[in-house]
Amino acid sequence: MGRMSVESMIWSHYGKTVMILLVITVILQAYHMTKLMKLHERNKEETETGESLHKKHIREVNAGDRFTGQRMIKRVSLLEYVEQIEKAHLMDSSGTYMIIENVVTPVSDDSNETLSLCSQTTADHLHYLKDLTETWHGPVSVTVFTHGHETAFALYSIAYMHTCFEKVQTSVRFHVAYPISHPPINLKTVINMEMHCDNFESLINENNINYENEIAYPHNVLRNIAVSSASTPYILVIDIDMIPSQDLNETFSQFISRQSISEIKGDKNKVEQTVYVVPAFESQGDHKTFDKQSLLKQWDFQNVRPFYKNVCWKCQKVTDYDKWRGLPNLPFLDVGYILEWEDPWEPFYIARRKDLPPYDGRFKQYGFNRISQVCELHIAGYQFAVLNNAFLVHRGFKEPASFHAKKDAENSRNRELFRTFKENLKERYPKSTRQC
Known part of the structure; x- marks a missing residue:
């Protein structure tokens, strides 16, 4: 009887332990299922929200309102710009500068236009194109001068202006020139830059003057590129x-x-x-x-x-x-x-x-x-x-x-x-x- 009593006690204790473990397992499984169901519902909501936002975006595109707010600059486009710079092979007549014409072209057809504005600048002053294109309703041909580490920012600025402002996108063709002695460096860093259209201030540097640089600013070389690349029979060369x-x-x-x-x-x-x-x-x-x-x-x-x-x-x-x-x-x-x-x-x-x-x-x-x-x-x-x-x-x-x-x-x-x-x-x- 003593032995049976001991065994009964052991098995009784073991049985309780097993039951407790079973209960804990059931509770954990129920908790896990609840989490899965909530996750599923959240994913479903996000999917529906994403589809809703996508449909809203399509409506905005159709309404011509796709150039505001959180519109993102396509990284694919940036990579295309980088490839154009890396594959550059056209030099100016002096053999001093590398020229990349039409890095970005306008989305509208300007073949029947009469007059183009032509200009030149560094990336720091490209933001002036916003006000310029609000008044000027015709083609613009602009050459951007850059060099070394600054080239990545120049490409970012071009992509920003082209993507985020409809009138720039429809009218401006961008060209790039850099001195062969100071070729672009670390171009692909542009892919890691902030890419939202609500970051216009990042383009503005009013304290920068084109002349204040260790590399001489070649106005006339840049003007010639803008003029020769214009698509119209008449041109007006202006400052940016x-x-x-x-x-x-x-x-x-x-x-x-x-x-x-x-x-x-x-x-x-x-x-x-x-x-x-x-x-x-x-x-x-x-x-x-x-x-x-x-x-x-x-x-x-x-x-x-x-x-x-x-x-x-x-x-x-x-x-x-x-x-x-x-x-x-x-x-x-x-x-x-x-x-x-x-x-x-x-x-x-x-x-x-x-x-x-x-x-x-x-x-x-x-x-x-x-x-x-x-x-x-x-x-x-x-x-x-x-x-x-x-x-x-x-x-x-x-x-x-x-x-x-x-x-x-x-x-x-x-x-x-x-x-x-x-x-x-x-x-x-x-x-x-x-x-x-």
Whole structure:
């Protein structure tokens, strides 16, 4: 009896242990099943939410609202840009720079357009394209200068502007140039950058000046790339922080259609060798876009003034701003008056792209880079016709103190180069009787 009692006690204790373990197992299985069911329900909800968001995104795309908020920049596109840079094989005529044309092209067809804006910049100033394309409703061709480690940020900036702003996507073609001596480094780091369209501030660096770099900024090389890659018969070369007058693309197209009648009547050479001057202004404050009447009003309020008024007035005064201001108020674009070129006038102008003398790529940094090409136009026989209602507005007043420290030294160096350039023009145009 004692032995049986002990065995019964043992088995009774063992049985209780087994029962407790069984109960714990059942409880754990029930808990696990509950978790699985909740996870399933959550996945189902996320799937439904994802499908709902996807459908919402499709609706937004159809509504033309796909360029705001959390829209992501496609990494596939970034990889394509990287591959284009890595496979670059086209050099400029001096063999100094590598050129990659049409890294990104506009999604709209610009083959029937008349006039393109052409510009150049570093990645730090690409954000100006946002305001520019809100006023300018035509093609834009812009060359981005970069080098070394900065190339990844340049590609990111291009991808951001193209993806996140509809008007940039539909109108701007981007090109890239870098010095062969400073090729891109660690390009694929661009894939790890923040890729949301709500990060516009990451593109803005107002303190960066193109000239303030150890590598000389080649304005004219970059301008030539933008001009040669433009898709239209006419081009207007501007600085990236300028904005043209409202409706210039449309009104110039109408104007040039009327001018074409002159070609038919026998004035073809005269029309082909005319550049159309677009007077330039500076604006302070938030004033970005104007028609001529609102520009004149802001001029009266001293919120607007002629370009380079306090920096190099002799470089712009030949435009004769007072005469332009007093032109009749016509409802269409036309030639206001014809001017003879005078040194050191460096106007902005619309020109036929075909047969236009290129910018001289030897001019880099500050000074004489634009006037060298204007000088050649004059020697080549071009006339300068000032348009009555067209103009450009530079954002901010230009002041002498705002320039970089090496400006005067660069200007002196380029002045010497300009003297050599003018001697070259005598050899290039031996029959010309004009001087500059």
